[in-house]
Amino acid sequence: MPIVRIQRAAIRNFRNVESGEIRFPCNYGEDIFAPKADVLGIYGQNGSGKTTFIDALEILKTLLCGQKVGTELSDCISYGQEQAELQFEFSILKLDKGSVSYRRRFIYSAILSRDTIDESVKCVTPSSVPEKASRIKTIFECTHEAENAVFLPQVKLDSLFGTKQSAKVNELRVTKLLCQKEHRSFLFSPEFLKMLHDAAQKNDNDVEPLFEIAYFAKTSFFVILNRNNGLISLDAAIPVNFRTETAGGMFTLPIDRPTTIPSNLLEIVQQVISTISMVLCKIIPGVKLTLVELGTELMEDGNQGTKIQLARELLCANGETHRLPLKYESEGIKKITSILHLLIAAYNNPSITLAIDELDSGIYEYLLGELLRIIQNSGKGQLIFTSHNLYPLETLDSDSIVFTTTKNDDRYTRIRSVRATNNLRSMYLREVILGSNNDAALYEETNVSEIAHAMRVVGKRMENISIKEETSSEVSHG
Template sequence: MTEWIRLKRVDIINLQNVEYGTITLSSKEGKWMSDCKADVLGIYGQNGSGKTTFVHAMKLLKMILQGESLQYEALPYITEGKMEAGMMAAFQLRCDGRMYYVEYKVTLRKEKFDEDHRGGNEKRLGVYVSREELKISSFDGGRWGRKHTLIVQDQDVEVLFSPQSLIKKMTGDKKEKLIDLLVAKSLARKQCTSFLFSHDAFSLFVDEGGELGSVCRALRTYGQKYLYVIDTRGWGPINMNAGIPLYFRVENKMQHRLDAGVVLFLLDRPTVMPKELYEPLKKVIAMMNPVLGEMIPHLQLELKDMGEQVLPDGKEGLALEAMSIRSKSKVPLRYESEGIKKIVAILSMLIAAYADFSITLVVDELDAGIFEYLLGELLAIFESSGKGQLIFTSHNLRPLETLSKESIIFTTVNPKNRYVRLKNIKPNNNLRSVYYGDIQLGGTLEPLYERTNNIAIEYALKRMARPVSKEGVCQQD
């Protein structure tokens, strides 16, 4: 049983514009043990410098740990011109009464797959999980033991996995067990999923027990229940004024059940949802309202039941309208500002991450549409009294004035060393001013900003502002 799990570090190799980058959470010395304090990490840098790449890496990690196929989903994330990409995620966790430090390393590789298309057989480029490795160290006698390799599997070699002693331990004299593992590996290769976390192999490892079973179960649980990634596609419906995605997570301790996911409230009409979602959503809103009312004075939410409807699959549903309430005046939430819609969309997940040591919430462009003073105060509160992990990207620099220096990472112009923390920051330094100074004057080992030529930009703007001929060419002076 997983008691808690904590992300400690992520290495990225050949993902989009990051050839190599390392991001470490909990940078303070002595913070390897569970101390029930929050990790807040803001990633800052110029456009196109690798902030969103980290978000995409976390999205891929979640898919891998859940045993999902990466065949076409991962293809856009591998650096152009590279055949392989990879990452390493390190965790500290406690399960079955023991504490472990775990490193999970995965390599993704491009390959052309046969695909039926209009009766013909075509080749289409995709991605498969080519190699996985688990390393582990246990905490015994008041100190960490030696880190050793638990398992290595490579889809491009004939050996099932290594070490051989693990194969013998799992299969013994049972040929059917060996066949099951071989079939599971073959299916993982064909379906472009992780072998360790594929449905068939995962159940075999967990049934075997021992450290491998405990660690695989803990990482799978992390991907399913504790890691949540909201990228810019999550904000798409709000930006297009099409809907409000409500991300939610509610634990039903009486029934030992977790209700989590995202529902989209339409902005042009009531939203028809399955009846079983009504009660969990009411609980989510009841949990959100006390916090929402403090963040946005006097604002409360409620679900208005607009009557029963029949879903396209023939099941019974309810037409629901999300309503905002101010001074007893009720209006549909669709009429609120973009910033309020965004706060509503992620507030349930923020509350869950604030309260749960194991949750990692990753949000791309957290600052978009949110008042900068509120953003800074909200993050400072999370850092000072929260428990979980919040990783965000932002262009608004207000958090640099409210968060500790350990909670901020900057991107560099060097694709081989994308992420750095600023050093030699004194307690009375304003990190925002220091960052601006480093951009303008330099002084860091890795440049933080690739200089733009203002004269060239001005010239290009003026050139494009000239009258255009019928042929579509800018006329000369």
């Protein structure tokens, strides 16, 4: 399968971002199709649009996988607006025995309303002949203005599925209505892609890119949201994200007790934990994970399962090995365990795109900077992350860092004119403290005196809060 990379992203009226655009580091290279590491870090103050961008990537993955956006559709739209807009540009590189078979540029646009998702797909496959110009064109456009219309261009619809009254076109109309009702993408729905596969000619440059992007979204595009770490913070479980040659996804292992999994999944869980442990012991010396098997038992469906528990192996002074449940480890080790398999995949595989919200949560800052430096210098995949830890600003290239601004209609920016001898971290802190000469400031200044005054005022009010004795007893035990 080809190597797919996100090159550019633009969001409008999405959550707390009125407008924002990000060009990825690979988009600044001489060859945007080069299959080398591509690292993008997003920095800024709280509530300035970092997590919003990761959420936009999560919605993108949901749409490209043909899954339901659900009630989140209305939550995506900024307050007071009728619709939100997402536009993502991809590069597609197909290699055949090491040589380039073809390159493509692919643009997916989605307009999210409270009840509909309007979409368009544009693509161009540049000619191998330099003199022959290639122009990007609209392949499919699906709107919900007319009930009987399926998609445009009409010529493409007629050539693939026949006249307006044919049985296949009527089936497409039903599929479109079903996708609208379930808040799913029509162009990337499994139903439409199957009909498209059956109707299109082999090696159709207008149709093939849709299957390439859909396959990328299902097998090589991963988004890890910060709210997924709630299980770790509560010491309830570790969601282990993984990707192998044959499978990808997430499984959850309880931290404080054993769990039973289907026996046919035991091998892949063992492989994932073993892979994580081999790298984890190099990142954090002395930390070795093991999957303890505690026997078999029947599951609710009547099938045989294997009871397992995730633990850490410790070497005692007498040379014996001691196992300790992972519940006694730090939150940072649990967080690294949760994401490490995908980081390994992104390091080794140029087809992987991995987005992580608040990557620095619980991770030692020097270790974080070194991990990012390793991925940028010798990795192959695409990594997108948000962070509050500023140390990576000293280890990554300036093109790999994007800052949020105080300007809601121009939310993302880069610091320009960064020389090789400049320290990007110092430049950023200087702009935060002293202000920026640009219209879009990087920090909305707070007044220390006003904060202290507000705390004093509220403190006096708190002293006047009285709770009845019986109510106080209920609160203390509740």
